[in-house]
Each structure stands twice: as structure tokens, then as C-alpha cells.
């Protein structure tokens with residue numbers, strides 16, 4: 001693993017009963033890269049994100065973040081009998097951190113369906129995320145505010161709103177924002193947890209072409225401004241091809257191709273499995 005490696009997914013399988021959602025997946029994302037994960041519906045993209053962020057303990061395999069193993073698991077319970085996958089027996093430990101632990105390590109994510117604190121303002125959404133960096137308890141994050149630290153967080157939240165261009169909407173209710181701005185707020189809220197690695201799950205879903213263009217520029221801007229590494233699931237091929245340094249294509253839980261955008265666009269296996277149809281989406 002090179003010292004530039006930020007994320008390494010190693011031989012990860014996620015099996016739900018008889019359904020193999022992710023099948024012995026190997027993926028690497030290096031510092032400063034924007035890497036996209038594409039593939040047909042049901043290919044296992046969101047499940048892969050859920051493993052990396054601690055929502056699911058993988059059935060088998062390991063995940064490394066900045067060179068350190070943060071997740072490892074092996075078939076247990078009824079999976080011992082069910083699991084027929086590769087690398088059985090290679091993993092012997094069970095390291096299964098919760099999502100808030102993963103956030104604290106420096107991995108943040110957004111979701112396919114926007115998840116904002118609906119009855120809070122734009123500013124409050126950012127501030128609560130800042131508090132969540134320090135506590136996993138939403139009640140504490142919202143109500144136990146202590147003087148000096150609170151003032152510092154407020155200042156950082158104001159600064160973040162300025163950088164992402166939402167300062168004029170500071171006191172609006174999050175849900176009153178136009179769709180594209182809600183997405184931007186959700187990304188800003190993820191940034192408030194001070195991640196090194198940002199996972200974006202279909203950030204352009206439901207966006208019109210203008211909003212998608214704005215988002216493309218926005219993602220590039222935050223990568224540069226925050227020194228981020230970005231791993232993104234996306235179906236909008238214009239966005240993916242324009243912004244990605246590299247792309248992984250997933251089909252039936254397995255990466256079937258990896259390369260720079262031009263290689264992926266010209267890969268016959270990818271065209272057959274996915275791009276032929278995705279162009280119309």
C-alpha cells in the first residue's frame with residue numbers, strides 16, 4: 001500500500017442471507033483523488049459505502065483508512081456455513097466500528113436521499129454536525145453548549161458557510177432551500193465533521209442540468225480547498241466523466257473495470273454491462 005493511500009477496500013464481501021451484494025471487492029483511493037463508483041442499479045454500490053462507514057459489518061474482508069486497518073470481519077454464526085466466497089479463513093479478527101466512530105476517524109458521507117435536520121436552520125445544521133464531531137449524542141450536540149468551545153465552533157460554521165456559498169441562506173430553514181442548495185448543505189454538513197475522506201452517494205440525484213453543472217464545479221472546489229479525497233457513487237455520466245480521476249465499475253457486486261474516464265468509456269465490457277443503458281438515464 002503506498003503512503004498516498006487513503007482508502008483500501010480489501011477482499012470485502014457483504015452477503016445478506018443468500019444475496020451477495022458485494023463480492024470480494026478490492027478498491028483503492030489515493031490522496032487528493034476523486035474516484036467514482038458506477039454500475040447498474042443493485043450492483044452493490046451503496047452497500048459498499050455502508051460497509052466502509054460502519055453501517056454493516058462485512059461478511060468477510062478488511063478496510064484500511066490512511067494505512068491503518070479500521071474494519072475487519074470473517075463469516076460468523078449462520079454465515080460460517082453459508083459463505084462460499086473467496087479468501088475464506090484469511091481474516092480472523094472482528095473489528096467492526098460504529099458509524100460515529102468512523103466519522104471521528106475522518107470519513108464523512110452523504111446519502112442518496114438527502115438527510116438534513118429538517119426543523120433546523122442552515123446554520124444550525126452545520127453547528128450540530130460540528131458538535132457531532134465531538135459527541136455521538138444528538139441531545140448533547142444540540143443542547144450542551146459550553147462557552148469558549150461553542151464560540152469557536154460558531155466561527156468555524158460561519159466560515160464553512162461562506163466557503164460553500166450558503167452564507168446568505170444562513171437563517172433559512174433547511175427544508176425551505178431549493179433542491180440543489182439542500183444537497184450543497186448536506187455536503188457542507190459532512191465537511192463540518194472535518195473529514196479527510198468524503199463519500200458522496202449520488203450527489204446529483206434529482207438535479208437538473210444547471211444544478212448538476214454547479215455541483216460538478218462545487219465538488220472540484222471543495223476537494224482543492226479542503227485537501228479532500230473523494231469517493232463518489234453517481235449515475236450522471238457527464239459529471240462522472242468530467243470530474244473523476246479514476247472510475248471503478250461494479251456489476252453484481254464485483255468491480256469489472258477500473259481506469260481513467262477515457263478507458264472506461266471505451267471498455268466494451270462496461271458498455272455492455274452498463275454504459276449502453278446509463279447514457280439514457
Ligand SMILES: Nc1ncnc2c1ncn2[C@@H]1O[C@H](COP(=O)(O)OP(=O)(O)OP(=O)(O)O)[C@@H](O)[C@H]1O
Pocket residue numbers: 016019020021039040041042043044045046047048
Ligand atoms: N439490508 C439488506 N438486506 C438484504 N439485501 C440487501 C440489503 N441491502 C442491499 N441489499 C441487496 O443488495 C444488492 C445491492 O444493493 P445496493 O443498494 O447496494 O445497490 P446499488 O448499486 O447501490 O443500487 P442503486 O444504484 O439502485 O442505488 C441488491 O440486490 C439489494 O437488494
